[in-house]
Amino acid sequence: MAEAKTQITDVDPKVFLQAVEPEAKRRDALAIDALFQKVTGCKPAMWGPAIVGYGSYRTVYASGRNVHWLRAGFSPRKAKHSLYLMGGYCDTQTGAVRDALLARLGKYKTGKSCLYINKLADVDADILEQLIQNDWDAMQRLYPED
Numbered sequence: 001m002a003e004a005k006t007q008i009t010d011v012d013p014k015v016f017l018q019a020v021e022p023e024a025k026r027r028d029a030l031a032i033d034a035l036f037q038k039v040t041g042c043k044p045a046m047w048g049p050a051i052v053g054y055g056s057y058r059t060v061y062a063s064g065r066n067v068h069w070l071r072a073g074f075s076p077r078k079a080k081h082s083l084y085l086m087g088g089y090c091d092t093q094t095g096a097v098r099d100a101l102l103a104r105l106g107k108y109k110t111g112k113s114c115l116y117i118n119k120l121a122d123v124d125a126d127i128l129e130q131l132i133q134n135d136w137d138a139m140q141r142l143y144p145e146d
Contacts, residue, residue: 006048013044013052020076028120029076039132040072051075051084057143071139072132080116085131087138089113094138101131
């Protein structure tokens with residue numbers, strides 16, 4: 001089976017983040033990076049051209065597809081910051097905690113495993129940190145590192 005199209009690259013995440021425009025988006029991206037590093041204890045890696053990831057894991061989908069993917073991460077997209085938080089998607093208990101935290105987060109939107117925020121000023125930073133920690137803990141439990 002084919003691997004995911006988005007793979008780890010040799011691009012330095014610091015260089016990528018320093019090039020984010022406009023400046024306000026760059027400041028938020030640097031703060032989000034610092035938050036992910038604090039919670040995960042991992043140095044970031046670039047996944048594809050625009051995703052900053054922390055840690056990785058392997059899983060096999062029901063289809064038999066073997067996937068290597070980031071444990072957590074984000075992308076400072078033009079319209080919104082996309083935070084990739086798979087733990088709440090993969091685990092019902094973690095999802096319930098996530099839902100309770102989201103009720104207190106502030107202005108956001110969600111996808112299956114993504115949290116979308118326009119800017120950091122729209123959300124409660126402490127709640128965001130708890131969301132990332134909750135998700136990271138679930139991923140560590142569900143997919144222990146080798």
